[in-house]
Amino acid sequence: MERLKNRIAIVTGAGQGIGRTLALGLAREGAKVVVADINEENAASVKSRVEASGGTAFAASTDVSNEDSVQTMVDESLREFGKLDILINNAGIFPVSSVEEMKEEDWDRVIGTNLIGAFLCSRAVSGTFLQQGSGRIISITSGRAFQGAKNAAHYASSKAGIIGFSKSLALELAPRQITVNVICPGITDTAQPRGHQSEEQIYSQAQKIPLGRIGQPEDLVGTAVFLASDAADFITGQTVIVNGGSIMW
């Protein structure tokens, strides 16, 4: 079943990890995907993978923290496909530093990519979505938004910001039937946690997760497809937690 047949989906940070898996997963459901990533080579390789499995993709070299780059990506996507239906704000970085040692530029870089990036991409598609009277925005937060992140206060703040931003945007866009939701993964098997944790630390976290393992990027595809599909028409301003039960409330 192709639940997203002929929908156009932008996925930021789709060159690797969760974003790549989401791009491939949306394409499996019939979406044509814009693979937007700061790493041009990875974006091109994901475009080829989508095409090799019979889908349609466009690779856009994009820095989500840069207003002009984001606008160019959205303009090129519109030129390529003629409309836009889905935006997944996934691009993110997770450098580590204590607050005491954190430079203002470290703070700005993380907020700039993770939070301002989501704002810039959402703003850039909102004109088209408002004109169409349809559209889906899905942003990726993190359990760190709720639990905090020792030595990554900028990251936790950016991810908490995603939730407040998304609820606010959901209120603004609801009158035009545009929905804005958030997916909250727990620790997921990509390069990101390996940038700041050893395999041993990851293994010990997995043991504390009620479902007995850390997440795989594929675990997030079902929720993303659902929120992007007609089945989620009446869901907006929500955060869906996909974490094997590691935080419950």
Ligand SMILES: NC(=O)c1ccc[n+]([C@@H]2O[C@H](COP(=O)([O-])OP(=O)(O)OC[C@H]3O[C@@H](n4cnc5c(N)ncnc54)[C@H](O)[C@@H]3O)[C@@H](O)[C@H]2O)c1
């Ligand atoms: N992996 C986890 O444990 C985990 C848990 C919770 C949330 N998340 C979030 O999920 C998202 C994806 O994480 P991941 O684990 O796949 O990370 P990853 O590091 O494997 O991939 C991140 C991607 O974002 C791209 N990117 C970085 N800066 C960019 C920029 N300025 N513009 C465009 N692209 C940029 C990178 O090139 C890369 O392709 C992130 O927002 C992350 O914070 C990850």
